[in-house]
Amino acid sequence: MNYSFSNRIAALQPSIIREILKASSGQNVIPFSAGNPAPETFPIEAIRTFTQSILEQDPVTALQYGITEGYAPLRDTLTTHLKTGFDTGKASDELFIVSGAQQGIELACKVFCNEGDTIICESPSFIGSLNSFRASGANLVGVPMETDGMDIGKLEHALQTEQNVKLIYVIPSFQNPTGFTTSLEKRKAIYDLAKKYGVMILEDNPYGELRFSGEDVATIKSMDDEGLVIYVGSFSKILSAGLRVGYVLAPSEVVQKMVVAKQGEDVHTAMLPQILAHKFMTEYNYAEHISSIRAIYRRKSALMIDKLQEHMGESITFTQPDGGLFLWCDLPAHIPMLDYAKTAAAEGVAVVPGTAFLVDENEPCNAIRLNFSTPSDEQIVKGIEILGQVLHKF
Amino acid sequence: MNYSFSNRIAALQPSIIREILKASSGQNVIPFSAGNPAPETFPIEAIRTFTQSILEQDPVTALQYGITEGYAPLRDTLTTHLKTGFDTGKASDELFIVSGAQQGIELACKVFCNEGDTIICESPSFIGSLNSFRASGANLVGVPMETDGMDIGKLEHALQTEQNVKLIYVIPSFQNPTGFTTSLEKRKAIYDLAKKYGVMILEDNPYGELRFSGEDVATIKSMDDEGLVIYVGSFSKILSAGLRVGYVLAPSEVVQKMVVAKQGEDVHTAMLPQILAHKFMTEYNYAEHISSIRAIYRRKSALMIDKLQEHMGESITFTQPDGGLFLWCDLPAHIPMLDYAKTAAAEGVAVVPGTAFLVDENEPCNAIRLNFSTPSDEQIVKGIEILGQVLHKF
Numbered sequence: 001m002n003y004s005f006s007n008r009i010a011a012l013q014p015s016i017i018r019e020i021l022k023a024s025s026g027q028n029v030i031p032f033s034a035g036n037p038a039p040e041t042f043p044i045e046a047i048r049t050f051t052q053s054i055l056e057q058d059p060v061t062a063l064q065y066g067i068t069e070g071y072a073p074l075r076d077t078l079t080t081h082l083k084t085g086f087d088t089g090k091a092s093d094e095l096f097i098v099s100g101a102q103q104g105i106e107l108a109c110k111v112f113c114n115e116g117d118t119i120i121c122e123s124p125s126f127i128g129s130l131n132s133f134r135a136s137g138a139n140l141v142g143v144p145m146e147t148d149g150m151d152i153g154k155l156e157h158a159l160q161t162e163q164n165v166k167l168i169y170v171i172p173s174f175q176n177p178t179g180f181t182t183s184l185e186k187r188k189a190i191y192d193l194a195k196k197y198g199v200m201i202l203e204d205n206p207y208g209e210l211r212f213s214g215e216d217v218a219t220i221k222s223m224d225d226e227g228l229v230i231y232v233g234s235f236s237k238i239l240s241a242g243l244r245v246g247y248v249l250a251p252s253e254v255v256q257k258m259v260v261a262k263q264g265e266d267v268h269t270a271m272l273p274q275i276l277a278h279k280f281m282t283e284y285n286y287a288e289h290i291s292s293i294r295a296i297y298r299r300k301s302a303l304m305i306d307k308l309q310e311h312m313g314e315s316i317t318f319t320q321p322d323g324g325l326f327l328w329c330d331l332p333a334h335i336p337m338l339d340y341a342k343t344a345a346a347e348g349v350a351v352v353p354g355t356a357f358l359v360d361e362n363e364p365c366n367a368i369r370l371n372f373s374t375p376s377d378e379q380i381v382k383g384i385e386i387l388g389q390v391l392h393k394f
Numbered sequence: 395m396n397y398s399f400s401n402r403i404a405a406l407q408p409s410i411i412r413e414i415l416k417a418s419s420g421q422n423v424i425p426f427s428a429g430n431p432a433p434e435t436f437p438i439e440a441i442r443t444f445t446q447s448i449l450e451q452d453p454v455t456a457l458q459y460g461i462t463e464g465y466a467p468l469r470d471t472l473t474t475h476l477k478t479g480f481d482t483g484k485a486s487d488e489l490f491i492v493s494g495a496q497q498g499i500e501l502a503c504k505v506f507c508n509e510g511d512t513i514i515c516e517s518p519s520f521i522g523s524l525n526s527f528r529a530s531g532a533n534l535v536g537v538p539m540e541t542d543g544m545d546i547g548k549l550e551h552a553l554q555t556e557q558n559v560k561l562i563y564v565i566p567s568f569q570n571p572t573g574f575t576t577s578l579e580k581r582k583a584i585y586d587l588a589k590k591y592g593v594m595i596l597e598d599n600p601y602g603e604l605r606f607s608g609e610d611v612a613t614i615k616s617m618d619d620e621g622l623v624i625y626v627g628s629f630s631k632i633l634s635a636g637l638r639v640g641y642v643l644a645p646s647e648v649v650q651k652m653v654v655a656k657q658g659e660d661v662h663t664a665m666l667p668q669i670l671a672h673k674f675m676t677e678y679n680y681a682e683h684i685s686s687i688r689a690i691y692r693r694k695s696a697l698m699i700d701k702l703q704e705h706m707g708e709s710i711t712f713t714q715p716d717g718g719l720f721l722w723c724d725l726p727a728h729i730p731m732l733d734y735a736k737t738a739a740a741e742g743v744a745v746v747p748g749t750a751f752l753v754d755e756n757e758p759c760n761a762i763r764l765n766f767s768t769p770s771d772e773q774i775v776k777g778i779e780i781l782g783q784v785l786h787k788f
Binding site: 001003004005006007008009012035036037039042044047048051052055056059060061062063064065066099100102103106110111112113114115117128131132133134135136166198200226227228236240241242243244251253254257260261263264265266267268269270271272273 | 395397398399400401402403406429430431433436438441442445446449450453454455456457458459460493494496497500504505506507508509511522525526527528529530560592594620621622630634635636637638645647648651654655657658659660661662663664665666667
């Protein structure tokens with residue numbers, strides 16, 4: 001059979017970057033290329049206890065069909081958590097549960113974008129979201145990231161010149177892949193431009209609570225008097241990634257459409273993980289747990305930075321993030337980045353070529369992304385040493 | 395903000411039927427309108443034991459990110475199960491895990507259909523699938539169901555006259571909503587027509603193992619020498635609906651595209667439910683469990699049929715299904731079906747108007763769908779008595 005795939009799916013091309021990642025996915029490779037939370041951040045003992053108690057006390061709710069909007073007690077708890085902790089959420093907003101933040105991002109696109117409509121993205125940005133938008137047939141326009149967020153002048157230029165712009169997609173805190181945090185001024189500017197041009201903002205905040213230095217910056221959603229912001233959060237980095245529980249806070253009218261679209265995708269998010277997330281938020285020492293995760297990432301980030309300075313300090317520049325899971329390293333101009341990544345993989349260290357995160361992979365970019373949450377401390381020490389050796393070979 | 399939703403989402407209209415269902419969703423209503431598996435079919439004790447053992451033995455695999463294709467041991471077990479139990483699956487096929495069968499159905503549409511492309515459906519058919527196709531912007535064409543499957547002449551006529559037909563969507567065994575099973579002859583005819591016109595078949599088989607009388611009929615996928623069939627299965631009716639685990643068996647080339655599309659939707663299906671499904675298939679007495687579910691539904695179906703005959707036998711006609719969860723009841727021509735359903739709801743019995751399942755809800759249909767898996771035996775006895783009283787009022 002000669003398959004005739006839909007245009008949006010047929011257009012997705014396997015990229016050279018994915019080939020590099022495949023080549024470096026072996027068991028003995030040091031995984032600076034991943035984005036997994038550190039396994040020691042999973043509250044395993046509590047998950048055991050909570051799961052047992054759920055399956056003793058009310059197994060049928062955990063195992064039967066649920067409603068698409070999600071487990072009501074979890075929705076209520078999250079609504080309160082966002083309001084009291086981050087002043088985020090108005091009376092006109094509603095919160096519903098999704099199967100990981102990725103689904104919230106995909107649904108926002110589905111609900112607002114016809115094929116060919118434009119989404120303005122930070123460039124570089126999270127590859128999972130970019131690929132999801134591409135699979136939906138959206139047209140992506142990148143706005144360069146600066147250390148304090150998108151280039152606002154270029155954002156306004158894009159809003160003025162691009163056709164059918166429906167969403168501005170941003171990861172304001174400890175961005176993936178750069179680790180940059182968008183300043184309060186730029187958050188306000190982005191919101192004001194969205195209002196001026198009548199475009200929705202998709203605020204993706206999976207790392208928001210993982211700040212290990214500096215002060216919290218207000219969410220864009222907290223400024224949302226006009227109902228312009230779809231806010232997406234996740235349990236993946238604070239409880240468990242494999243449970244696939246995230247949430248969306250957005251104007252009720254938008255949530256109603258997203259819920260109908262979700263129903264057609266997976267009916268509802270698995271119940272046992274939802275009830276588990278609820279117990280985690282209400283019966284566990286949530287604040288202390290978050291604080292312990294922050295301490296782990298503070299240590300790992302500092303260790304990686306320390307080793308980078310030791311082995312490559314004079315040659316490269318890199319972010320010193322205030323939270324999240326990633327560092328963004330600019331290689332010297334004379335080093336061919338893709339060759340560097342390939343050689344590093346051959347030497348047993350996987351990194352992600354920065355071009356993977358660009359809206360247009362063919363644009364120039366001489367950076368690599370390093371993840372410090374997945375590797376062990378020993379792997380960080382050894383891996384950065386190897387990256388230094390590879391650098392000096394070039 | 396005046397939201398401008400995408401065309402496919404904006405076109406979704408709340409239907410009169412959903413309003414009836416909402417009105418009849420109260421706590422004290424007898425739920426003949428549902429499609430939930432009977433809670434007594436959940437192997438709760440085994441789920442407790444397996445979950446505990448998973449979280450003791452390998453918690454990190456259950457809680458960490460997994461690959462999009464799914465948990466490898468579960469994929470292998472299901473591949474073997476389909477091959478040995480149902481002669482279903484060729485060397486050129488591949489199996490991957492989805493977040494419930496609904497996701498497999500949605501992904502098939504996403505991968506093959508551009509907006510406006512046509513999907514030929516049985517009419518009536520499963521409302522969840524129809525709404526998912528609608529939310530993707532597909533054009534639906536219904537082919538009337540007969541007691542032994544689609545009207546084959548009308549199917550061929552549709553294949554000849556409709557533009558851009560990409561999928562034929564069928565539920566061959568104990569169809570939702572009719573309970574009809576497509577005969578072997580018609581399965582062959584549907585396959586031959588798909589081959590002749592170069593169209594893919596989407597075979598949805600959530601109830602396949604729930605046969606409580608008669609002999610198994612070969613799956614359409616078992617005839618698939620040309621790689622035309624996407625087969626979708628589910629754990630919802632044999633293990634737990636709330637865990638959201640299903641699977642897709644399709645030609646590898648198709649699976650690769652569906653996996654990319656799935657990645658953009660939810661990255662992967664929740665790991666703990668996948669590992670649980672694997673343990674259920676390999677460490678539990680699967681055959682005995684299926685046999686016990688069949689016995690429960692055999693009894694419930696017989697009870698409902700018995701009561702229908704007692705209270706309304708002379709007035710209505712209904713299916714006597716060989717499996718699944720549903721009966722389809724044709725009301726006498728003089729009874730206005732929607733009024734009947736509304737009155738029944740007011741009297742405390744929820745049924746689904748048959749029009750809900752039509753490709754075009756405005757077509758004539760004087761049937762209702764009755765579910766016998768959700769209500770208790772007592773509710774079946776009382777509910778059918780009330781439905782009889784309501785009928786005699788008209």
